[in-house]
Amino acid sequence: MVTVAFVCLGNICRSPMAEAIMKQRLKDRNIDDIEVTSRGTGKWNLGEPPHEGTQSILREHNIPFDGMISELFKASDDFDYIIAMDQSNVDNIKQINPHLKGQLYKLLDFSDMDEQDVPDPYYTNNFEGVFDMIQSSCDNLIDYILKDSKLKEG
Numbered sequence: 001m002v003t004v005a006f007v008c009l010g011n012i013c014r015s016p017m018a019e020a021i022m023k024q025r026l027k028d029r030n031i032d033d034i035e036v037t038s039r040g041t042g043k044w045n046l047g048e049p050p051h052e053g054t055q056s057i058l059r060e061h062n063i064p065f066d067g068m069i070s071e072l073f074k075a076s077d078d079f080d081y082i083i084a085m086d087q088s089n090v091d092n093i094k095q096i097n098p099h100l101k102g103q104l105y106k107l108l109d110f111s112d113m114d115e116q117d118v119p120d121p122y123y124t125n126n127f128e129g130v131f132d133m134i135q136s137s138c139d140n141l142i143d144y145i146l147k148d149s150k151l152k153e154g
Helices: 014-028 052-060 087-096 127-148
Strands: 002-008 034-040 081-084 103-106
Touching: 002 014, 002 087, 002 127, 014 034, 014 052, 014 127, 052 127, 081 087, 081 127, 087 103
Parallel strands: 002 034, 002 081, 081 103
Antiparallel strands: none
């Protein structure tokens, strides 16, 4: 089983949105060998469900998010692929665990967009734009993981 963790600051907006979208895309593509979760680098939202804006946009697109709660990225966490939403998340992840074994990327490394960081909709309130950024990156990320891990689709 290949493990993927999406990481943002509070784990209530971007990373749970990415987790839910990725799980849906994996289901749509009949891929069972990739396990997806999300984490945050900040402690203040621990145990909380996704932000209402994230919930709303996921509902609008019929993407389930049942049971998701904010969890903290810890030094003991080790995933095959760690996908950060922005450069500050990358920096925080490296500070929390300077000896990562898994591959660390920013999500938009897998996008055709010019942007490098997924902006935090907690501050911008642009949940639709963030949804589009995340969704546009997930299939490319899945393709990369399948090739890199030598997994088969379907």
